[in-house]
Amino acid sequence: MKKIKIGMFGLGTVGSGVFKTLKDFPEISVEKIAVKNLNKTRNIDNFDNSILTQNPDDILENKEISIIIELIGGVHPAYEIIKKAIENGKHVVTANKELLAKHGKELFDYAEKHNTVILYEAAIAGGIPLIMPIKTILAGNKINKIEAILNGTTNYILTNMDKNEASYEHVLKEAQELGYAEADPTGDVEGFDSTYKLTTLATITFKKRIKLEYVYREGITNVQAEDIKYANELGYKIKLIAYATIDEQDNADVRVHPMFVSKDETLAHINYVTNAVTLCGTPVGKITLSGPGAGEMPTASSVVGDILSITRELGTTDYILPMMRCLHEQNQDAKVIPIEETENKYYLRLIAIDKVGGIAEMTKVFADKRINIETILMKEVTEDNTAEIVIVTETCKEKLIQETEKELLNKSYIKKIASKIRISK
């Protein structure tokens, strides 16, 4: 077997994990690693700094190197590095969810044109085997639904809010102290991270391109301790769900937002930083894959898995097979329907002034929109004469719920709509 030479971009958390793991594979040689800072102390035993470079071309122009590993993240200069690697006939392994969500199709097409492959198992759900199984052993399926927890930080926060009956603010602060959330947590808590991952996952799974800008996104910053309490009472857990479906006419419904998930579902029991992906398809039915969605070693598992998939082929032939090529397959664009046109069950928490006939008048607003109410809970009236009312609807169009919300707020005895959370069917 000929020795395969690779070049790495980035030697942070994941990069170090990849480097350590590759030591067990003598057939693979890391030739060069491009980094920003040559003198940073690396968390790797007996590390030889001479392998480092600040010049990307030391890798990109090295004809001996057949695979590059891109672990620097963000769009630039990752985009330029990957394009140049492809032009120079190198295969690419990347963990860059943002880049793939924004430029995936262009890069995949570019790789196809230059007879190379881009593998990206680590970009979505960290160490969980996902892209490769979908494209190999599940290839006989038409998968039409994805429901997933793709962000560890938000799942950690929601789990702690649930277990400790604590507020979002309190738990976020704690998570930041423990290093589970960043100083600026926006990318996670506002759902950007999940949205990037879902965009590529849905594109690859449905074999139709989903454009990032059409994916609806809502974070967890408005989820309150009261909502979690009511969720439990009603038999649910609240999770930040990455949700995507596609119908026979290629209409896709793709979105990231908090959701009530029934305790009967596996996803409801996925806690702390664990990620999970449920896929529904024919003939397989429903499967759920769960595990660590981030971290040095789990992510390294997927990066090394991708490297081995390429090196096994390169070791025996220079021909990259359809199994690899199919990982790019996506055909034409899907029609992503706007959130207003989607159908959901809803949980609404209203703050109302206690008054005779209030409930009757309020429920009439729903009835006029032909929205059926499945459950209604009203807890004791507080000292300031207000009451908290929880409504669970049957399935209806988002547009109708939005209209209902407006009309409710026109009623003088409705003080506010404290929460609206969609319920997973």
Place this chain on the structure above:
Amino acid sequence: MKKIKIGMFGLGTVGSGVFKTLKDFPEISVEKIAVKNLNKTRNIDNFDNSILTQNPDDILENKEISIIIELIGGVHPAYEIIKKAIENGKHVVTANKELLAKHGKELFDYAEKHNTVILYEAAIAGGIPLIMPIKTILAGNKINKIEAILNGTTNYILTNMDKNEASYEHVLKEAQELGYAEADPTGDVEGFDSTYKLTTLATITFKKRIKLEYVYREGITNVQAEDIKYANELGYKIKLIAYATIDEQDNADVRVHPMFVSKDETLAHINYVTNAVTLCGTPVGKITLSGPGAGEMPTASSVVGDILSITRELGTTDYILPMMRCLHEQNQDAKVIPIEETENKYYLRLIAIDKVGGIAEMTKVFADKRINIETILMKEVTEDNTAEIVIVTETCKEKLIQETEKELLNKSYIKKIASKIRISK
């Protein structure tokens, strides 16, 4: 792309699912199907009986056929059919867990020698992607622990006993009426089915051969409603667990028996006929794959996935790559340690005569064996002056617990040991 011709053996539940699913793949042509009964009505639309044969050689001697699908189950004549197919240069896809557990190594070696592959994703955990992920995207890992629910019938029974607080006998009868358990349920409820699957799964995952005869096996027929009640009280669910670990010296601990599983673990929430497999390894950490473990269409998903993996390669080259060959990799035999040498936490339910000093005397038996007791529960004494005592031990050797059991039974006030169930760590 050249058209790939395949031959099938068996057209029962799974065979029909495979046949229906393959209709979506025009590059694959089912040439012949060998069946016992040519005139049986088939549950397939517009089925053309002329494709059927009773003569296996119509497939095995047909040089045009490059892949055979074995779905008849059992050891004979599946063994002879597969051997002859391999001799004739054909690749094999099989769902036959019993055959692989008993003759896997021989058949894999035989295929290797004849330059063909045997794929068997459907033999273990039905539609769940398992073997292919372990051998491709997880190939960078050293996996050293498997904990799995591999049998739908027993999980269905245990789930119903739990949800309905019902007896084993009652639930089994119901399961038989609904078709979830066979008239003779031995293969499932005594753990044979799980043991076959675990033998191959552990062999492939650890890359060391596990011999079926060394795998400890205990079914669910002794699990009683009281045990499930106590499990809940103590924070557990009872599951029939297929368990396997291997250490650095290749000592393997491989067994199938009922286990207390903490409610914090995903496996505790895998209910009814769903299967799940938890794998622990480095670098990935812990992942859990769950889904339908049996059934016409889910199993067909895995069979077709295997077929496509082969046809994608055959469509472009006659060379079967290392990715496929590695699916057979197992090296030398593991040393499987006997159950007496394993270490576990234990749940014991004792029926004792209520007497002063009884508890002190009983707990001394444990202390003398240097077994620490973690929890002890004693419920009110019944009318016949007996008490039910539940003991949860800390981790200790099975041999010591067996000795303790013997000594307890020597004490006149211990009427019986009603249950002993191991606890997952």
